Amino acid sequence: MGESQVLPSDGAIVNTSIFAVFVLLTLYLVYRVSSMRTSSDYFVAGSSFSGAQNGVALSGDFLSAASFLGIAGAIAVHGYDGFLYSIGFLVAxxxxLLLIAERMRNTGRFTMxxxxxxxxxxxPVRAAAAVSTLAITLMYMIAQMAGAGGLVALLLNVHSGAGQALVIAVVGVVMVLYVLVGGMKGTTWVQIIKATxxxxxxxxxxxxxxxxxxxSFTELLQRAAAHNxxxxxxFRPGVEYGKSGTTKLDFVSLALALVLGVGGLPHVLMRFYTVPDAREARRSVVWATWTMAAFYVCTLVIGYGAAALVGTGAILDAPGAENSAAPLLAYRVGGTVMLGIISAVAFATILAVVAGLTLTASAxxxxxxxxNVIRRGDFEPDEVVKVARVTALVxxxxxxxxxxxxxxQNIAFLVGLAFAFAASANLSTLLYSLFWKRFNTTGTLWxxxxxxxxCLLLVIFSPVVSGASDSILPNVDFAFFPLKNPGIVSIPISFLCAAIGTFVGRxxxxxxxxxxxxxxSLTGLSARS
Structure with a gap:
């Protein structure tokens, strides 16, 4: 079962056709539902979605290519250690639910x-928040784009770097169209359809x-073990992260980033403004949590099923490596048609998530x-929407x-880095702002x-960038930080510096x-809608 897996040549036509139909239908839907008379309509859909609708859209925003492609591949190759991503994403x-959703909805209007x-x-605080948002969303988007390249390399048998680059560019163009045409309302409906x-x-x-x-799940697991x-x-911890003391520490760092990162993700936080009140914001999180719990249980079966039916060797030999596990499994289970449907859903996942991220960054x-920084509050709403659209292009x-x-690169791993950035830059300042009366401007900026x-410095000088065979720059070595995920160091630094800055500043x-x-924040009185 370790032989190279080759997909049928006619599958490329089916895959491309299904994907093209999905894009055309959703673009038409985005155009029909778009109603952007004000900046509130463009940025937060006029706060018109119910908790259930927004909860499904939240799960659509969150269940990215990392969840569908990266985690399935990680479980197929690394077993239990791959499933740790699912646990971290869900517990987060x-x-x-307990600390952020209600107070965010009551206090803010458009952005973090x-x-x-x-x-x-x-x-200064808005400038810092915008810099953080742009950095995190860009990191997250890069992971999704990498998923697009790997998926199309597998489906269309595109092995050349130029061909995959062209595919990534096409995905980027379609994603920007969603944002320019539909704003938050159109993007939300795409998320709902995609999540379903x-x-x-x-x-x-x-x-x-x-x-x-x-x-028989037991028989499936036995077959998976036989072909790994x-x-x-x-079935035990340690295949990926149990090799040494460093890898074990790397796992703890990753777990911290996954569990704490969701509370600082700008595109997730922005969704709390698309509902009319705090009660619906809480309902959104409950709906999203149950939806994702069901999905992540399925990823466990899909991941081990890919190892059982496709084989770890075939997965690693295919274009896209670990990210190819789910599409290869779809082909083995249901043939070309099933592969086409799964491929379309994977593409839709990437498009919808990146569209939401783009909207958040541009907003x-x-x-x-x-x-608020350049114009100092003296602006026209239409002017702000135009600036947001230009920013979306950039x-x-x-x-x-x-x-x-x-x-x-494995998409789930890249998203783990984005979570580390979110937890490091945003979570400390959000929690301190919402719960600590003394917290001040200096503490926020620090x-x-x-x-x-x-976080950025540690990633640059880690094995992610150089010094390892799977690094972005494998032929050079300037890494001095041994961990691939910096969360265990950068998250405490953020909390500590924010506290010190509060006591030092006036x-x-x-x-x-x-x-x-x-x-x-506690009552919702006078909260802007």
Whole structure:
């Protein structure tokens, strides 16, 4: 079962056709539902979605190519250690449910910068929030673009770097179209459709897989162990992260990033503004959590099923390596048609997630930087929307270039890095702003920039960039930080620096704004809709 897996040549036509139909239908839907009379319509869909709708859209935003392609591949190759991504991604939502969702909805309006700057000095804090948002969203988008390149390399049998780069560029262009045409309302409906399709495909693949083994999960696991070089070790921790003390520490760092990162992801936080009140924001998180719990249970079966039916060797030999596990399994289970459907859903996943990220980044730049830093609050709403659209074009181009650079890396791993950036730069300042009365502007700036800077520095000088065979630059070695995920160092640095900055800096808050934020965050009184 370790032989190279070759997909049929006629499958490329089926895959491309199904994907093209999906893109055309969703673009038409985005055009029909788009209603952008105000900046609120463009950025947060006029806060018109229910908790259930937004919860499904949240799961669509969050269940990215990392969840569908990266985790399935990681489980197929590394077993239990790959499933740790699923556990981390799911448990992380408790942070949003218990600490962030309600207070975010009550306090802000469009972006994370609204909350952080509420009782601080507006311009420096909004600028810092926008820099953080742009860095995190770009990192996340690069991971999705890399997924697009790997997936198309497999489906269309494109092995050349130029061919994969062209595919990444096409995905980027379509993604920008979603944002320019539909704004938040159109993007949200794409997320809802995509999440529904993704869940249906995951459930159907799980049922078909179990059916092939007489609905015996034990038999499926035994076959998976037989076709994985690690054997029964894939059912225990340690295949990927148990090789040495360094790899074990790397796992702890990754776990911290996954669990704490969701609470700082800008595109997730922005979704809390698309509902009318805090109650619906809480309902959104509950709906999203249950949806994702069902999906991640399916990934366990899909991942081990890929090892059982496709074989670890065939997965690693295919274009896209680990990221090819789910498509190869779809072909083995249901032939060309099933492969085409799964491929379309995977593409839809990438497009929808990147569209949401692009909208978040463009909204942050337009609302925080342009409207409140450059124009100092003196602006026309139409003007801000125009700036957001131009920013979307720039962000799209940057993500295409980044996706080409990291093409071939495991997507789940790249997203883990984005989570480390989010937890390091945003979580400390958000929690301190919402729960610590003394927290001030200096603490906010120190928290954001220390977390973002330390995380970036540690990644640059880690095996992710150089010094290893799977590094971005494998032929050079300037790495001195041994861990691939910096969360265990950069997250505490952010919390510590934010606290020190608060005690060092002067208390520049207005007492009225401080009291207003406390009342509004707890009760929702006077919250802007």
């Amino acid at each position: 939502w408790l942070v949003n 910068g609204d909350v952080l700057s509420f009782r601080m000095r507006q311009r 399709m993704l869940m249906l495909c995951a459930v159907l693949m799980t049922i078909f897989l179990l059916g092939k083994f007489g609905f 070089p690690h054997g029964s070790a894939i 942050s730049f337009a609302h925080d930087i342009y409207a 962000i799209g181009a940057a993500s295409i270039l980044g996706g080409i650079l990291v093409n071939g 928290g954001i920039y220390s977390g973002l800077g330390s 208390d520049d808050q207005e007492e009225e704004r401080r009291a207003e934020m406390e009342v509004r």
